[in-house]
Amino acid sequence: MENLNKVQWVYSSQNNQELAERYDQWAKDYDADLDQDFGWIAPQRVVDFFSKHVPKDARILDAGAGTGLAGEILSSLGYGEIVAMDLSQGMLDEAEKKGVYQEFHRMVMGDTLDFPSDSFGAVITVGVLTVGHAPASSLDELVRVTRPGGHIAFSLRPDVYENDGFKEKQTELESAGKWKVVEVSEPFQALPVGEPDVFHQVWVYRVS
Ligand SMILES: C[S@@+](CC[C@H](N)C(=O)[O-])C[C@H]1O[C@@H](n2cnc3c(N)ncnc32)[C@H](O)[C@@H]1O
Secondary structure (H helix, E strand, O other): OOHHHHHHHHHOOOOHHHHHHHHHHHHHHHHHHHHHHHOOOHHHHHHHHHHHHOOOOOEEEEEOOOOOHHHHHHHHOOOOEEEEEEOOHHHHHHHHHOOOOOEEEEOOEOEOOOOOOOOEEEEEEOOOOOOOOOOOOHHHHHHHHEEEEEEEEEEEOHHHHHHOOHHHHHHHHHHOOOEEEEEEOOOEEEEOOOEEEEEEEEEEEEEO
């Protein structure tokens, strides 16, 4: 499999089981492939926004943590309590090797999450709310597990926002008084080396 097709390969999964299997298979090479062949900068960009709003002692959920790229950056900034959650056990096993997470949970965004309400001071999710991955409905559960006053920061492609139910879901949560938008970034090239036409935005919300 050409590395340049790996992103398309996971995107074309037919269901969550196949998606998890493909990420399990990719896990060991994911960091090197994304760095060398794609120039994946979204974890750094989302953390740049997240860290403006979230105190260092917050208990953080990294939802769709993958191999832990965001956790590694958060840890280097002094965040000390980070929980990894992902669909793929293989990705979680790689995240564990980074030595920056306190807990690891295999869960599926889009289903009910096995965390009590108000469990976290903040949630970060990078490259996960997208086509064939976690649906817009995942946001309901991310809001539920975040305590009032806590922040949720995520990356999202503008076309996915418009076309895949995110615009409606984000607006619905705001209208229902569940959260308020705090900051939205300009669109940026998230994979400037391998996929220069793919843009993401960072969204930051405060949970009410
Ligand atoms: C593109 S990777 C991003 C990983 C990491 N956040 C990063 O920035 O490198 C997408 C990750 O989301 C996970 N994932 C996809 N769909 C998911 C779902 N419905 N629930 C939980 N994790 C999911 C995949 O297993 C994979 O680890």
